[in-house]
Amino acid sequence: MKKLIIIFSLLTQTTFAQINIIPEPQSIQKLTGEFTLTQNTKINIPNSNPEVRNIAQYFAEIIAAPTGYKLSISENVKFHTNKSINFILDEKMLASPDKYTLEITPKYIDIKAHSPKGMFYAVQTLLQLLPKQIENNSLQKVVWKIPAVTITDAPRYGWRGVMLDVSRHYFGKEYVKKFIDQIARLKFNTFHWHLADDQGWRIEIKSYPKLTSVGAWRVPRTGKWWDREPPKEDEERSYGGFYTQDDIREIVKYAQDRYITILPEIDIPGHSLAILAAYPEFSCGGGKFEVNGGWKFYKDVENTLCPSNEQVYVFLDKVFGEVAQLFPNPYIHMGGDEAYKGFWEKSPECQALMKREGLKTLEELQSYFVKRVEKIIQSKGKRMIGWDEILEGGLAPDATVMSWRGMKGGIAAAKQNHQVVMSPWEYVYLDLYQGDPNVEPQTYGMARLKKTYSFEPTPKGIDDKLILGGQGNLWTESVPTTRHLEYMLYPRTLALSEVLWSPKEKKNWNNFTQKLESYFPRMDEAKLNYARSMYDAIVRTEKDDKGKLKVELSTEVEDLDIYYTFDGTNPDDFSTKYQGKMLSPPNSATTLKVITYQNNKPKGKQITLTMKDLQDRIGRYKMIADMLDE
Ligand code: ACM
16 A cells, blocks of 8 residues: 555656746746646636637647546636636737737636637647646546646747748658647747749649649659669659648648648749649750759759740749639748759840840849749739849849848848848758768758757847748758658757747757757657757867867767767777867777767767768868858
8 A cells, every 4th residue: 555655646746846848938937736637627718719619629639648538618607616727818918919828726727818829829838838648649647737837928920930841752741730730839830831843843733734743753762862863764753742722721721720821832933843844845945854853963954944935924823823822821932042044044035035124134034033923923912932042133022031041131131121031041951960960861061959049030230020030941852751850850940949939038058958858758758759969979170280180079968978989999988088178089090989978877879980080071061051151
């Protein structure tokens, strides 16, 4: 019996030393005691409202599997009469649709917001206050205690986005819903859907059926992107897929129910090989085109729409017309990035157009194209957004700019009084390495978690009303599976959620990494994949004045000890501890092996680098940064 009592008290004893919410709310006030969720807990909606009922139902459904409780939802009842969770639309609250308060006492939980959207965010916070097993999908034996707190909260930015590229690899409808579910849990509100690129067209367009019957398919390939074998004539184009218009409507509704708006992107005039594979007549040069599956092409293959061909604008009018019908988002993204203009230069029709319109450069020709696209998009009742290349040759009158080549495009656009979404690659490209390339899946460039966390979307001296917010982008050339997608998304989207939601003064890296210690076990319960690269050592090399190799070791996270060897043995906490002074590898050394420990336990992955690896990485990531920042 005594044993049973001990087990019981272990199960029920909970210490709420720290309230761990990601993204960090505006204010948290700890109270004493806790609310215990049981099968008798009632959900009350004092003033009935169908949207609030949907949110209450969403909450009840999420907790149903792990708790085994089917909580009843009552409308138009008095609240605070029993142990209840009360969803209260509060007309008196400041009319901010995102704002909420969450009051948890031992007797009741009050969720108050001026609008249902605020309640949805309160539910996300409430879920994070429940024991981690709430994330599990099967029945858990847990006492469901929630610490007593009062939380007041509202977001910093109105545009909190994540982009998913479904062209380079196709991810089906069910995964897209899961992705939406996950970003909703972090209070993101925008899903930017990159639906068309050289590697596949993914949205059914009834006026142009070959976009999907041809443009959505390519020959299957694996292995390193850009090193793959080009297709043979008789190979089946069997890899790919697309979303039907019914799929899109279903996903849009699913996202709306989670207060997420979907921004569709059709990337033109560059990145258009899949269009040309289906309709070669929209190129300048004509010929036969193949949807690309990861084989190298650059200036030899035309992948741009031809701006001097009137049929291209007829095509775009139909495409954007259908896109506008499907997506309620006020914007349509037209891409605009990385358009190679060599085929325009060679085209007599483009030259004639330039002469006729008085366009002096190819950039001005691109700007002519973009401005016409803006008119088409506006004619469908939408506003245009594009990557920062749309600044070149002159910005279209009402364009919003998504700044990806650093912040400078965004700053230039804001200075011209245009709205901006900041999405600088070096902070928020979620396809980049998040740890040492030696122990990470192969990709390019570097965006460690701490770098993402340090992202500040509003530059100094810029009117903050013009900075709508920010966005993380997950390109998928090197990301073929959903498991890998999760690995790239987490924990960087956790950091990004805090950048975009939390008050600037609440951002605190050490606090954030502490919170991850309790957030990761929640993700384990949810069976979500995530990277633990933040615990690995950072190995940086340089040459000293005499040309001798020097090695610096560091970590992103505080409280880690670094141990290393140069003798080929695997390091542990009996090996040499790094003391902060740069290392000079001994002459006979062949490898450096490094590992991190925390509280005498191994924490990060072991990194093994040969002397050649160390030599090769001198200045390497800096070079990539310079290249992209030109
Ligand atoms: C981009 O990364 N080309 C927008």
